[in-house]
Amino acid sequence: MEFTAKRLAVAAVAAGVAVVAIGATVLAAAADPVAPEVVSVTPAEAGHENQGKYTAGDYVLNVHEPAEDGDGITTAIGPHTTYYSKSRHGTGVLEFSVGSDDDPPVVFSYPAPAAGQGVDCVASGTEAAPRVWCETKR
Known part of the structure; x- marks a missing residue:
């Protein structure tokens, strides 16, 4: 050639x-710092309707859920752990950060599910290059 x-x-x-x-x-x-909402017609797992399900990868995953009062709750989830949130979601976004620092930067945001919906989020990648994927469950 x-x-x-x-x-x-x-x-x-x-x-x-x-x-x-x-x-x-x-x-x-x-x-656009907030990931687009991914909606599934698949219902949440039995016994976990209207809840958040968060699965951490090889690192500590911090999940900040908004609350009705505006403050919200942050939960640290250990590596290779699945956590079910029993708190009600407020309006705003779910914010995800990585590591055990006092105030780690947000690496991913996702719209908080509306009343009657749940959310399923899975973290992967590494602490240096985390990836979070979420899906709203109807």
Whole structure:
């Protein structure tokens, strides 16, 4: 295969388009700090309706749930542990942070479920690069 000026130009344009698309995706994600709500028609697990279910990965996962009074409750969940929240969710967002620092930065936010709904969140990745995924249960 011979590399001609035309093939190199086409490859350069394609690479430029890819870089612009990736950059736009990163900027769009950074502009909205709250993850979009993912809604499942699958009901919550039996005995855990209207509750939050949080599963930690290989690190301590801190979950801050809003409350009716506005303050909210933060719970630290140990590595490889599943925690069921029995508290009522207020309005606002669930905030997730990582580690055992006194005030770790928020790494993920998700809309708090409405009354009558539950939420299922799973953390993965590493403490340095955590990933949290949530789904609202009807």
